[in-house]
Amino acid sequence: MTDQFTLARLGAPGEEIPVVRHAGRTLDARSIASDFDPAFFASNGLARVADALGSLPGFDAGTLRVGAPIGRPGKIVCIGLNYSDHAEETGQTPPVEPVVFMKDPSTLVGPFDDVLIPRGSVKTDWEVELAVVIGSTARYLDSPEEALAHVAGYAVSNDVSEREYQLERGGQWDKGKSCETFNPFGPDLVPASQVADPQQLGLRLWVNGEARQDGTTANMLFSVAHVIWYLSQFMVLHPGDVINTGTPAGVALGIPGNPYLRAGDVVELEIDGLGRARQGMVQA
Incomplete structure (x- = not known):
């Protein structure tokens, strides 16, 4: 069209x-x-x-x-363990409610920018995710059926994670998610009106040309609509806010030998209809 x-x-x-x-x-x-x-x-x-x-x-x-196709959002809200195969590969029980954590909005960078491996990190990981950008205020939505009307658009997101900081250092997940450059985003924002069904999108990711993730949003435990409705019960979602909706199986944490990212590695990722991105890893 x-x-x-x-x-x-x-x-x-x-x-x-x-x-x-x-x-x-x-x-x-x-x-x-x-x-x-x-x-x-x-x-x-x-x-x-x-x-x-x-x-x-x-x-x-x-x-x-x-x-990144949007200016700095007010907040980045993330959903963990939202694909059953990812929960299984990490040895965790699939959740009965969405797992929610926050990510520092300043982590948002361009889709082809370098990602900085944190100093001392040995467990930096990749996560291809469907990102949602909120278009109108959502608070206390009555049902998931109302939710998609509040979406401005969708984009490719890499929810880069440091697993030691996230899982082994105590406290909450945020500190393993909020290192600088840890959210490459884009290349484009595709308006919601041009995405026929956010639950029918393929997600793929490669590291140094080797396929690592190949999933579909059809396998989300909690749909985009459910996630937005759910979050609106606990926080106000404002225009420009970002939601990272989870990642399918294939992260380094779940692969035998745990091939975590090192300086010099290249990550490429794409989502059907939303474009393709590429990031090089460099030492902070």
């Missing part, structure tokens, strides 16, 4: 320019958005982009860096 579009942000970190990808062209969106940030989503920004598609000027992307 000619009215389909995606959102992207191009430029150096902190200087990203909001652009729209439409009909094979890159369009400059600065006339209608200073950034694709929480204020943009709160002000019905996607509808304004759709209305302006015919008038947005072209943009020469050149060799500009691809940033």
Whole structure:
């Protein structure tokens, strides 16, 4: 369909320019958005982009860096153990309610940016995930059936994790999830209206060209709609907030020999219809 579009942000970190990808062209969106940030989503920004598609000027992307397709979110909420095969490979019982943890919003980086292996880390791991960006405030939703109306769009997310920090150092999971650069995101944000069914998307990830994860969102224990409804009972989900919805089997933690990431490794990941990303690992 000619009215389909995606959102992207191009430029150096902190200087990203909001652009729209439409009909094979890159369009400059600065006339209608200073950034694709929480204020943009709160002000019905996607509808304004759709209305302006015919008038947005072209943009020469050149060799500009691809940033995360949204500005820093107010929060990143993550769902753990949301695929039964992943729970099994990590030796944990599938949960009866969603496992919820938070991730520092400053971890969000571009889809092709380097990921920093933390100093002293020997257990840095990968996780391909379907990310949800909230488009309108969700609080105390009455049912999961209401939830998807609050989604702005979807993106590819790598919920990078340090397993020793997460599981062996006491406390909560957050400190194994919030190291700098630990959430590569994008390349694009695909509006929810262009994703027919978020529970029918294939997710794949490779490390140094070797396939590690190959799953489908059909195997989520708790659907996207259920997760949004559930979270809304405990916190307010604001426009621009991100939800990482869990990862299928195939992480280093669950593979014999535990081939954790090292400096020089390359991770590639993709989700059907949402694009492909690539990150190199470097030492912090």
